[in-house]
Amino acid sequence: xxxxxxxxxxxxxxxxxxxxxxxxxxxxxxxxELAAKLDHIERIVSTPLQAAHHSxxxxxxxxxxxxxxxxxxxxxxxAMTVKYRDELAFWHHSIKHDPISAFHGxxxxxxxxxxxxxxxxxxxxxxxxxWADLEVWAASRSAIEIGPGPYPxxxxxxxxxxxxxxxxxxxxxxxxxxxxxxxxDKLVLLAxxxxxxxxxxxxxxxxxxxxxxxxxxxxxAVVAEVxxxxxxxxxxxxxxxxxxxxxxxxxxxxxEQSLTALLKQHGFEIVRHRVNDHKSHPNAYGEFRGLLRxx
Numbered sequence: 415x416x417x418x419x420x421x422x423x424x425x426x427x428x429x430x431x432x433x434x435x436x437x438x439x440x441x442x443x444x445x446x447e448l449a450a451k452l453d454h455i456e457r458i459v460s461t462p463l464q465a466a467h468h469s470x471x472x473x474x475x476x477x478x479x480x481x482x483x484x485x486x487x488x489x490x491x492x493a494m495t496v497k498y499r500d501e502l503a504f505w506h507h508s509i510k511h512d513p514i515s516a517f518h519g520x521x522x523x524x525x526x527x528x529x530x531x532x533x534x535x536x537x538x539x540x541x542x543x544x545w546a547d548l549e550v551w552a553a554s555r556s557a558i559e560i561g562p563g564p565y566p567x568x569x570x571x572x573x574x575x576x577x578x579x580x581x582x583x584x585x586x587x588x589x590x591x592x593x594x595x596x597x598x599d600k601l602v603l604l605a606x607x608x609x610x611x612x613x614x615x616x617x618x619x620x621x622x623x624x625x626x627x628x629x630x631x632x633x634x635a636v637v638a639e640v641x642x643x644x645x646x647x648x649x650x651x652x653x654x655x656x657x658x659x660x661x662x663x664x665x666x667x668x669x670e671q672s673l674t675a676l677l678k679q680h681g682f683e684i685v686r687h688r689v690n691d692h693k694s695h696p697n698a699y700g701e702f703r704g705l706l707r708x709x
Contacts, residue, residue: 471631472610473498474581478588479506483581497662501629502585505564509591522565522593529567532624536651539686539705555619558643560608560636561626564591568622569598577602577618579611609635615642620649625694625701627654627673628664637680641708650682650706656689659697673702682706 473483473494479502483494508516517524537548549571556575559568564586566578576597580586583605592598606612608623609632621640630636640650657667668676670689677684687704694701 471635472607474605474607475502475583475585478585479503481585481588493662498582500663502582502589505582505586505591506589509564510589522595525565526570526593526595529565529624530570532567532653533570535703536705539651556617557620557622558611558613558618559622559624560611560640561623561629565593566598566601566622567624569593569596569601572597572600575602575618576600577604577613579604579606579608581605581607607631608639611639611643613643616645618643618648619645620651622651624653625655627652628657628666628668631665633666633668633676634679637676637682641680641682644708646708648708649685650704650708652677652702652704652706654702655693655695655698656700656702657693657695657698659695664695668702670700670702677704677706681709683709 473485473491475481475498476484479499483491483498485491509521513519513521513524533548534545537545540548540551542548542551552571552573554574557568557571557573558577558579559566560579562568562578562580563582568576568578578598578601580603583603586592587603592603604612608626608630621644623636623640627633627636644650654668654673656669656673657664658669660667674684683706685705685707687702687706689700689702691700693699
């Protein structure tokens with residue numbers, strides 16, 4: 415009986431085998447075709463996305479509050495329009511409509527005082543005794559500030575040459591958000607993203623970046639540009655919130671470790687720095703303040 419069962423099983427296997435081979439061949443062929451189609455679809459989808467991301471880096475704002483972000487070719491960058499519009503909305507509302515809630519006092523008094531305090535710390539890091547000493551120091555030097563918002567800290571001093579670089583400069587001018595005090599009218603206001611600064615290399619004595627590095631799309635490209643435009647021995651005056659939180663306006667949060675690693679990767683020497691629990695963003699846990707030097 416067992417021998418009969420084995421014989422019948424063998425006969426069935428022989429009968430079915432050609433059909434199974436044919437089915438297997440068809441499945442393999444269909445699988446290959448499907449894989450090729452999926453690969454083609456992936457290339458079609460990913461290429462525009464990659465191009466869109468690339469074109470968004472370096473986008474600037476054109477117009478007032480109703481404007482838009484445009485790339486180097488003049489085409490709108492929708493993602494950057496959303497990001498920049500939200501940033502501009504904060505400044506416009508805080509300065510024009512509700513400075514008390516935002517700054518707990520008149521905008522130029524309070525925010526100008528914060529900026530003065532940041533420069534007083536620079537004076538201390540430089541080993542200068544008084545504000546007058548800092549004024550003398552600045553008068554013989556060229557300065558550039560990236561991402562300053564509508565109130566550049568460098569506007570509180572008179573420099574040999576001063577340039578403020580911000581992608582929202584058009585809107586700050588159009589909406590009359592720039593400070594009336596200080597020396598903002600003596601600065602060159604350059605509408606540019608910090609990833610691509612249209613200025614010659616080895617040109618500036620000091621670069622200022624007050625809490626903007628976590629706002630940019632490509633921090634590595636920004637630090638490379640900082641190094642490029644600074645003269646040999648030039649100083650980088652840097653403030654960065656330390657946090658894990660991220661959103662579309664803060665796409666690249668830093669820890670102390672990741673920040674110092676980025677700076678060292680680009681060859682900056684840390685002259686002096688501090689880390690404490692002071693912070694600007696409510697979700698930050700501290701801040702890094704550093705005075706760095708380009709070799």
